[in-house]
Amino acid sequence: RKEVEQDPGPFNVPEGATVAFNCTYSNSASQSFFWYRQDCRKEPKLLMSVYSSGNEDGRFTAQLNRASQYISLLIRDSKLSDSATYLCVVTHTGGFKTIFGAGTRLFVKA
Amino acid sequence: GAVVSQHPSWVICKSGTSVKIECRSLDFQATTMFWYRQFPKQSLMLMATSNEGSKATYEQGVEKDKFLINHASLTLSTLTVTSAHPEDSSFYICSASGQSPESTQETQYFGPGTRLLVL
Numbered sequence: 038r039k040e041v042e043q044d045p046g047p048f049n050v051p052e053g054a055t056v057a058f059n060c061t062y063s064n065s066a067s068q069s070f071f072w073y074r075q076d077c078r079k080e081p082k083l084l085m086s087v088y089s090s091g092n093e094d095g096r097f098t099a100q101l102n103r104a105s106q107y108i109s110l111l112i113r114d115s116k117l118s119d120s121a122t123y124l125c126v127v128t129h130t131g132g133f134k135t136i137f138g139a140g141t142r143l144f145v146k147a
Numbered sequence: 148g149a150v151v152s153q154h155p156s157w158v159i160c161k162s163g164t165s166v167k168i169e170c171r172s173l174d175f176q177a178t179t180m181f182w183y184r185q186f187p188k189q190s191l192m193l194m195a196t197s198n199e200g201s202k203a204t205y206e207q208g209v210e211k212d213k214f215l216i217n218h219a220s221l222t223l224s225t226l227t228v229t230s231a232h233p234e235d236s237s238f239y240i241c242s243a244s245g246q247s248p249e250s251t252q253e254t255q256y257f258g259p260g261t262r263l264l265v266l
Contacts, residue, residue, distance in 0.1 A: 071254070071255075078238075079259070079260070080240050080257040080258060080259050080260045081191065081240075081257050082257065083254060083255075083256065086254070124190065124191075126255075128255075135181065135193065135242075135255060136193075137190050137191045137193075138190065139189075139190040140190050
């Protein structure tokens with residue numbers, strides 16, 4: 038079993054739709070959680086950190102459930118520019134061990 | 148956000164040559180730097196983790212004699228692919244871990260990556 042697992046996708050949604058991505062992690066000692074976005078043939082870019090209290094940044098909302106070892110990302114009012122691969126990232130103590138999920142591809146169409 | 152540069156952005160070389168890739172954190176001191184490799188349509192695979200002034204820790208299956216990592220300072224790490232072969236062709240991405248000026252949380256920031264094509 039992979040340490041970080043994500044919905045494989047791809048998700049094909051129309052503009053304006055709301056889409057949710059899920060991610061589970063197996064190591065209960067994991068300390069920090071992030072969502073990264075990666076465009077085709079580019080490096081990953083930090084989208085947002087994920088906290089137990091949940092956090093929101095504009096149309097993006099991230100949630101962490103430590104008891105279930107589950108992370109989510111919600112995108113509201115999808116834009117064409119949201120089309121990308123979204124990577125769930127989990128780090129262990131002090132950021133010295135980082136595990137990437139395989140990524141979920143999102144296609145937003147007009 | 149924090150800036151990490153990587154050089155060169157792409158390399159084409161003959162089989163058997165060595166290629167050196169530099170990774171620099173430009174506006175913060177990186178306590179740890181990571182090197183990843185990404186094949187087409189796959190996720191990033193961690194190759195090694197390096198802390199300044201100490202030997203890198205390689206992931207299982209990554210040959211440390213083939214992928215030489217030097218972390219000379221808190222802002223510079225280099226990856227040298229020795230005697231490169233066509234199967235080494237990939238997208239190599241570094242990241243630097245540290246506290247950027249905007250955040251109190253330890254975060255990874257990625258360089259733009261280096262595309263290596265070995266003929």
